[in-house]
Each structure stands twice: as C-alpha cells, then as structure tokens.
Amino acid sequence: MKKIRVVHYINQFFAQIGAEDKAHVPPEIKKGALGPGILLQQLLGNNAEVVATVFCGDNYYAEKSEVASREIVTMVAKYQPDILIAGPAFNAGRYGIACSGVCHAVANKLSIPVITGMFKENPGIEIGRGLYIIETANSAAKMKDALTMIVRLALKLVNNEEIGAPEEEGYFPRGIRENYFAEKIGAVRAVDMLLLKLAGEPYKTEYPIPSFDRVPPSPPVIGLKNQKIAIVTSGGIVPKGNPDRIESSSASKFGEYSLAGLDKLTAASHETAHGGYDPVYANQDPNRVLPVDVLRQLEREGVIGKLHELYYATVGNGTSVANAKKFGAEIATRLKKAAVSAVILTST
C-alpha cells in the first residue's frame, strides 16, 4: 500500500528557529518531520509519513498573510501531499490564525484535506469557519492528546471515511449544515422532542437559532435637495431579458444597471427575475418595485439633488445570508466611490 503523504505546518517557535525575535522569518520547507512532527510521525504509524515540514514566522504570516499563503502553497505543492496538518496552535493567537489561513489556502488551491487544532478561545477558530479544527487544551503540555485526536480524524479524512459529529470526533462545529437521513421522520422527531421538553428532560435541538445582528437605522439625511440618492433592490428588477441571468432563487450575483436617460421604467424596458412572488404586477409596471418614476419626479421638483445614474438589483429569494452580505458590502463600496449619500432599499 502506498504511504499517505503528510505535510506539517508549524511556526518558527515549534520549528526551533527562535521565539519572538524570529517571528519575522519567511516560510521555509524542510524534508521530513521537525519538532512536534516527530511525535506526529509516531502517532501516524507506518501507513503515513511526514514528508515535509513547512514553517513560517508568526509575524511574517500576520503581516503578509496573502503573500505568505501563496509562498506556502507553492512549497507544499512540490511534495504532493495527501493531507496538510497544521499546528496544533493551542492558545497562541497569531499561530492559530496562521494555521487556519494556511489550511484554507492549501484546501482551496490543492484540493486536499486539511486539519488543525487549537484552544477554544483561539481567534484562529473564527477565521477557520468550514475547517476541521480539533479542540485542544490551552498549552503545549497536552501536545500528545491534541495530536492523537488530530491523527485520528486526519486518517479518516484521507481515507474518505464517514466523519462523525463534532462531539464524537472532537472538532469544533465548522458552521456547516449537512443533510442526512435520520431514523425517524421529522414529525415523530418533533413529538419526541416535545415530550422530552415537557418532561423537563434533556433534549437536543436540531438547529440552534443563531443570534441575529440587528442593524441600527442611520440618522435621517439632512438637506435632501443637495444629495445624490441611489436605489438598490432585492426585488429582482432587471433590464428586459435579464442580461446577467440573475437566478430566480438563491442568487449568486447582483447586477449593476444604468438609469441614464430613463424617465421611468416600462414593461418593455424592465422586468423582474424574482421567483418568490407573483411577477404579474411587477412586470406590468416595474416602478412598483424600483420607483424610478417617483424619484425622477422628486429630482425635477428639487426635493432630491440627483438620482444616481446606476442602480443595483439582485433576487432576495432563498438567497443565502452569506451571499447577501457579500453583495451588500460590494454595492456599498461602489456607492461610496460614486459619492452617493443615501440609498433607498426596496424589497418585495
């Protein structure tokens, strides 16, 4: 059987280069196991081999993470590993962030499994969303325990075995929701759960409700007549024919379209791409969702200074919050560049 090839990522301290004084060293790769890699190799046994160890100064990574990630990926690729193991970082913050960053970069570029480990308060967990991060103690005194758990899960990942629940395998929930077929149908699970809840016995919710970020409303805009106002919609109003082919549900993109020379929208010029509501009324008169007609009138009357010549549209139907956040940030950046001072958001 071919041996599993492992590349190990550690920081300058564990690579025995030096402590804080050497935190600026750029990445370097060495053949074979190094530092905690010796123990890692023992735990991996005969079926896997630490073929190389890549290390980097924590400050170098923190200050140039994009460059460092690229350099590290290039070095790692040469060894054609089956998996990358990073750390464990325990409670070392910069090291944890580097472990998560390197794991993301290697997984994205080389499409191999990656795994790391850290203490529950390590900031590396926050940026490691989607990664397998084994929960460790807060110091390297528990190196063997940490590596034992990492190795157990790492071998499962490489061998494509079924991965158990976070509490079974010892990793932090990755923030990933995964479908599976349960033993009982949903209705029976619900009544089971209700009976436990009523009896005051422990039960486990299948979906912990996250806390929602509430955005406080901005203060009112003063002096509208001197301001440039933009309109942005999640109601799917697009130029006729939907040139960017924005999806009717689960939108993966937004569109930027010109309003230059348009006094209002018409059934001939615009339509909705939204699949979550009856499009009849929006298609008859797209101004119902994107009120260009009224804004032009206000512009003529001098109530607002100017209507921004571009508008942004996406479809807010089954669209993931992650995508919506991304669209929002990008649209806001473009509006700021265009010196827009206020935005009207319309939904459906």
Place this chain on the structure above:
Amino acid sequence: MELVLGKITINKISFGSQTKVKDGTLFINRDELMSHVAIDERLDSIDLQLARPGESLRIIPVKDVIEPRVKVDGAGGIFPGFLSDVKQVGNGRTHVLKGTAVVTCGRIAGFQEGLIDMSGPAADYSPFSQLNNIVLVLEPKEGITRHEHEEALRIAGLRAAAYLGEAGKDQTPDETTRYSLIPITAHANNLPKVAYVKMLLSEGLLHDTYLYGVDVKQILPTLIHPNEGMDGAIVSGNCVSACDKHTTYHHQNDPVVEDLYRRNGKDLHFVGMIVSNVNVRLADKERSAEYAAKLVGLLGVDGAVITEEGFGNPDTDLMMLCKKIETLGVKTVLITDEYAGSDGLSQSLADGTPEATAVVSVGNANVILELPAMERVIGHLESVEVIAGGFSGGLRPDGSIAVELQVVMGATCQLGFSSLAARAR
C-alpha cells in the same frame, strides 16, 4: 367526531375500459377521466399519463399532488368548498386509494413548481417517487391570467382525484384506522396536553391555501378538528418552492396529526389543531400570531408543535408564534427546513427568537443535486432552469440536470413527512 379511514392498497395502475379497483390494481378509463377534467374552458389541452415507481421518468413542472379519496359514510364530501357542499367533514367513513396520487403538471404557472423523478437520486428525496402517479398535463388557453391558470390547474387536480376516489367506494379496505379525539373534559390523568399549530401559506400572489374553499389570507387563525384535513378541507393553491410547500396530499396525510393520534392517550393528550396563516404585512403577521397564541392559551395545553410552510418571509411568522406561545408558558417544538447555501455555511433562517430552543430541521434545501437524464419526460424539461432552485446552465444537452434540492417535490416538507434532516458538521 370519529373518522374511519379505510386504506385500499394500490400496487399497480393501468388504463382500462372501466375505472375500477381489482386485486390491488387501479384501472382507469382514460376518456372518462379526461372528460371529467375537460369541462374547464380555461384549459386548452389535457393529456393523461401514468408514472410508476422505478421508471426512468421525470415529471416537471409539477404543481400539486392529490390523493384519491371518497366519502363512504358521514356528512359532506371530499374537498368541501370546491367539489362538495361546505358541510363539515371528518366524520364517518372515508376510503383512500393508498399508493396512488394525481399529479398536476403543464406549462409553468408560477416560478416555483417542482420536479418528481420516478427513479435515480432525486427519488430518494420525494415521497411522490414511491407512488403510482396519474399525471395530468394541463395546458392553459392563451390569454388567461396566471391566477386563472393556477385555479384551473388546482380544480382539475381535485376533480381527477375525486373521480378516481369513487373507484374505492365499494371496496373492502386492506386496513382501517379510527381517528377520534378524547373530549377535553375527559382528560383525566396527568398526561401532557398537546396542540398542533399549523401555518398555511397565504402570501397571495400564487402562494395561497384554502380552508373549506375560503382563501386563508382572509381568516383569523382558527380551531379545526384534525380529521377535517383528511377529507380534503385544506387544499393547496400554492406555487411556493417545491421542496417545502404543502401539497394537498400532505394536508390529507399530515404526519404530525398521525403521530399525535398514535400517542394520544398513551404519551399525551392530543387536544386539537389550530391553523394559522402567513400573510405578507407585518400587522397581519402580528394579528395572526397573537390570535393563534390566544387559541392555544384557551385550549389550556402544556405543549404545542408548530409547523412552517414556505421559507424566508414565513420564518418571521414561525418565530412570532413561538415567542408568543412560549410566553404563555406553553412549551413549543418547531419544524422548519434550512436555506444554508449550497455549501451549508450560511445562516439557515431569515429570523430567530431566543425562545426557539427546540427545533427539528428537515434539511438544507440549497444542496445541489446532480441528476441523470431520464428516458422519458412528462411536461417541460426546459422549465428546470427557471423554477425556484434551478439555475441557468443547469440543463445540459444530454438531458442531465444540476438543481438545488429545492426543486424536488416534498423534499423538505416542514410537516416532517420524511426522514431527511440537517446537522452540524
């Protein structure tokens, strides 16, 4: 109120000279069934095809699924308010052709019709892939509105199901089940009292549900007997995403009702059922949630199961109901599906409340399925790119498709009809 439900198991469907059931086979007189449906002048053409489990067959776009039933004894008839008088149903005896369904299909009415594959990977996700389906392909006359189109399809499906149900009238059922509640005054022992709160989508704009023929946009939440749905008192007129809309079949076969009955008098006392609605305006949501919570309070129950229909906007109604009912000291469990993105990394619901501590998840609807081409297609395959959960480029030249689970009829039904679930990984 007591209903005896007689289940006649149908293993096979076939066209024949007379519509009848014989030795587990449903024979269908094609012309007679078509003539029952053809009376609607809004329909331009009608076709009738049979779809059997295991066939290499894709049905798309599907609007509704309806189970053939017939009233054998007791007041009223099937689908009161549509096909029968508005007499109260849920009493007496009803026969079911178990293992079959009428499926309505044809040019897309909304954006959100769905897909049923009779074999392959998608068949694992849809309960309708396991049924012998009588598929009505209904094409509307040019020039009718979408709302007329939806209504024509809805009624045609009900007519076909009622017509076929008649074939079970004089049959001896293979299995009978009695459904009756224990009067609230007779709840003697100390089992917990439980109610069922069922949200019905009523956002308008092709997202509607009917109760005894009444558009539930217009109702305040109300108390109904769980047997009434079994006789077709609740009808879907809903074109919301295929995976989590309640088809009429789901209303006829509500698994929450079934399980609460199963445990009634043993683990709990099933006190009754409240249907609430899902309107779009905030004031309507507040009013309905307040009203439904009040009814729960009046019933004096200890716990309630709350089920959602639809997603996104209705998440708000679900959370309002949860908060208001928990505030009364009544323990709740919610059933919902998730929209966590195709990678499962996004936040799943559009709203939340700290009181929602017990949630059953029936799956992430954004997961992408790769589905092979089928030898036969009933309907319009090209609609796969525009129905909710489809995307541009999803249909390949060889007929294979990539779609979100969202397009599969009943895949994440929030009545908890199937075993699909989602978990943290």
